[in-house]
Amino acid sequence: MGKALDIPSFAIFSPWINKRSWNAGEDGKKHISVHLKDFKPELYGTKKASAFKKQAQELYQHFKPVLMFENLKKFVDGNY
Numbered sequence: 001m002g003k004a005l006d007i008p009s010f011a012i013f014s015p016w017i018n019k020r021s022w023n024a025g026e027d028g029k030k031h032i033s034v035h036l037k038d039f040k041p042e043l044y045g046t047k048k049a050s051a052f053k054k055q056a057q058e059l060y061q062h063f064k065p066v067l068m069f070e071n072l073k074k075f076v077d078g079n080y
Contacts, residue, residue: 003031008079010034010072015059016052032075039067 002009003025011033013019019035026033037044040062044052052059 008075010075012068014056015063016049016056018049029078032071034068034071036063036067039063 001007008030009032011023011031013022013033013035015036017035019033019037023031023033025031035049036059037049043059043062
């Protein structure tokens with residue numbers, strides 16, 4: 001919705017969602033998204049994120065807020 005209305009958006013994707021399918025229009029400034037795979041690609045190996053749906057709870061344990069602080073700060077500083 002934010003992108004459609006040209007409102008800055010910061011999205012946090014579920015560990016088992018394919019981020020590339022949903023982050024169209026992301027520009028790294030006004031529209032930013034984060035995914036566990038951005039920070040810990042070794043958890044996924046060569047498998048697609050969707051293969052991990054049954055492990056979502058386990059993956060969330062690795063998705064610590066500190067991982068996204070830099071991206072969130074960049075977003076807030078650039079938009080507000």
